[in-house]
Amino acid sequence: MRRVYLDHNATSPLGPEARSAMRRLLDEEAGVPLGNPSSPHASGHRARLVVEEARRAVSRLIGAAPSEVVFVSGGTEADNLAIQGIVEPGEPAHLVTSSVEHPAVLEACRKLRERGWELTVVGVDRDGRVHPDDVMKTLRRETRMVSIMTANNETGVIQPIREIAAGVRERGILFHTDAVQSVGKREIDVGALGVDYLAISSHKMGGPVGIGALYVREGAPLRPLLQGGGQERRRRPGTEAALLAAGFGAAADAVRLPGDEDRMRGLRDLLEAEVRRHLAVSAVDIGLVINGEAAPRVAGTSSMTFAGIDNEALVIKMDLAGYAISTGSACSTGSTRPSHVLSAMGLSSTAIASTVRISLGPSTTEEEIRRAAEALTDAVAELASIGRAPLASGAGSR
Amino acid sequence: MMATILVGMSGGVDSSVAAALLVEAGHEVIGVSLQLYDHSAGGRLARCCSPEDFIDARRVAAALGIRYYVINKEEAFSRHVLDDFVAEYRRGRTPNPCVRCNSSVKFETLVRLARGLSATAVATGHYARVFTDPATGRRSLLRACDRAKDQSYFLFNLTDEQVRLAMFPLGELSKQDVRLAARRLGLETADKVESQDVCFVEGGDYREFLRRRLEESGEREAAGPIVDSRGKTLGLHQGLSRYTIGQRHGLGIAASRRLYVIARNPSGNELVVGGPEELCCSEVALDETSYFGDAPCSPFEATVQVRHRDPGTRALVTPGRAGQAALRFIEPARGVAPGQAAVFYSGDRLLGGGWIARGTQAILPRVARRAPARAAVAK
Secondary structure, three states: OOOEEOEOOOOOOOOHHHHHHHHHHHOOEOOEOOOOOOOOOHHHHHHHHHHHHHHHHHHHHHOOOHHHEEEEOOHHHHHHHHHHOOOOOOOOOEEEEEOOOOHHHHHHHHHHHHOOOEEEEEOOOOOOOOOHHHHHHHOOOOEEEEEOOOEOOOOOEEOOHHHHHHHHHHOOOEEEEEOOOOEOOEOOOHHHHOOOEEEEEHHHOOOOOOOEEEEEOOOOOOOOOOOOOOOOOOOOOOOOOHHHHHHHHHHHHOOOOOHHHHHHHHHHHHHHHHHHHHHHOOOOOOOEEEOOOOOOEOOOEEEEEEOOOOHHHHHHHHHHOOEEOEOOOEOOOOOEOOOHHHHHOOOOHHHHOOEEEEEOOOOOOHHHHHHHHHHHHHHHHHHHHHOOOOOOOOOOOO | OOOEEEEEOOOOHHHHHHHHHHHHOOOEEEEEEEEOOOOOOOOOOOOOOOHHHHHHHHHHHHHHOOEEEEEEOHHHHHHHHHHHHHHHHHOOOOOOHHHHHHHHHHHHHHHHHHHHOOOOEEEOOOOEEEEEOOOOOOEEEEEOOOOOOOOHHHHOOOOHHHHHHEEOOOOOOOHHHHHHHHHHOOOHHHHOOOOOOOOOOHHHOHHHHHHHHHHHOOOEEOOEEEEEOOOOEEEEEOOHHHOOOOOOOOOOOOOOOOOEEEEEEOOOOEEEEEOHHHHEEEEEEEEEEEEOOOOOOOOEEEEEEOOOOOOOEEEEEEEOOOOOEEEEEEEEEEOOOOOOEEEEEEOOEEEEEEEEEEEEOOHHHHHHOOOOOOOOEEO
16 A cells, blocks of 8 residues: 655655656766856856756746745745844844744744844734734844745645735835745745745755755845855855756746645645544544634644644554654654644643644645555544553552 | 554564564554654754654664554653652652553553554564463463573563553564574664663753753752751762652761762752662562553562662562552562652563652651741742
């Protein structure tokens, strides 16, 4: 039985276009090995063309000029470069972010706090949405930047970026958005959104791991995080990864919107409907809450809380049955970290420990979704019927 | 799904071999590691179960061809083990975190997961054996064959359900056998050094751990008087938790005879010292007693260990109400520390055990009756 992969938000499988673009590059072309893009000879020329072609593809995808796209190692570096990149020596200032950001943003903001900056973290409502007014209220004379993600990796909830960015930039404040979970999944146009910085991750959209991009609006300030050889217009030194860029660019060109988005939304909605249907006829009574359901969500993401179920046991059960899902918040050891996103949305720690995330992608089929819905509810029902005995104290409980 | 056994894997050689032996015997095995604390929180907090240890466990699992998962139990461990550790010191007692962890965290988690996955057994690398009474079918624990490595003491309060599912593949083996097996099986962890101390304390320095944890709630241990059993002040101690019952050195007292720590009295912040005869204890009160099988109603004799490394002392155990029991030692026992576990054995059979509430030594009631001078732990 073929395994079903439903953890696209953690990483997406390498798309066929990215795969063939990278494969082609691994071969020499007319006896010219791939060189360093900065070299003057034929090998360098070949590599440079690859990198610039990829840059154009990524810039087209987000409506930017190629010169506004900086290649970095991934979404985390893109976020760090944007946030730490606005720091000038001198007086520390103030920045604003939200409580549901990815750790790459939150930790980069906290790092600035260590350097004397003040940080305001804006909360979200029960649906996981940031309210533009809540952001506006926090803005001060010393505010230099606001960072709000476009869509959340755990719930898929989409933030009102256009409104927030407009209000923020009107006051001359820089606006950064982590769009890692949006680019490739929905229409993203940096001009329409009105942002100064936007982070993209290749492996969240069918490209290879190890590369990402930061959109930097022409004229927006950026101090490099790394020191070195001056590549990427001195904004990000280091030999440009031509092989990875080729994959990233091909993945960008392969994005089909709104087609993919509509299809993925349909499949996600089908998954949720099927799970509900199976639960309704199940012998065991299990409460299901879909987190952020009432808010606009990126197609393909579903955060499900099954009352009283241990989410780690559920993920393991599903893995043993051949389905890859997630608890939504992972620790690098492979275990779970309690979710700060769900906590910010007001879920109790018990509910958080009962939540799983299912995220599908362009390669997901309807058959996979139907099978997954059944497997998931079977697993949930089995765990529920075993019962939830209280934690034994050991002594006297015999 | 075939009959599956969950194996708790720490990344050490013992649990690696336990898993390997089960696989070799043809069982369907799943390896599970429990993440008990956040190693990213500054430096190397502990000697065991670090991310590096998990990588070792994962690689052993891969070599054995078994599935492997890491489960996050930081919150449960913090609540059941670390908080209890600190609370016991505050009460002037000596905690036993390993016993608490085994029943409240390790076996509780593995057994619950086993039920969820329909696994038929939970195995660990502990040196202990399970005994099934041929007449009743009831299961209990036995010491391991390797008496020097026997860890049954730490498993005394497993619940009936936990024991029902428990398997200890190393119970009949010596440590030497285990290392040889590890090499024979080609396990990467064959020569890995075992952690001997409490797992969450780096270098065995529990005092530093305690100090930091108390600091987190704004507390500090205060210095106080060292007194003898008549209340006479002999010196100054630097915080009660730094001293162990039975400790002789490091007291900073010049005395004509050998003095040992015999009690920690938090209400007066006093460290009570006395001669070797005062270290001996003839009676002990226990609470939270548990037994494998039916709890006895009448007194019985057993060999009782009051520490892990205790050859054991013959005692008469008189069960009381509400999980209490009274121990009367036939020969006096030394260094009985409130908070430790008293475990009852009959030969190799582990009958049960309880937690030491207090040792009935003639001196203690006198000390306790004195008015408290200053709190042991101050904000």
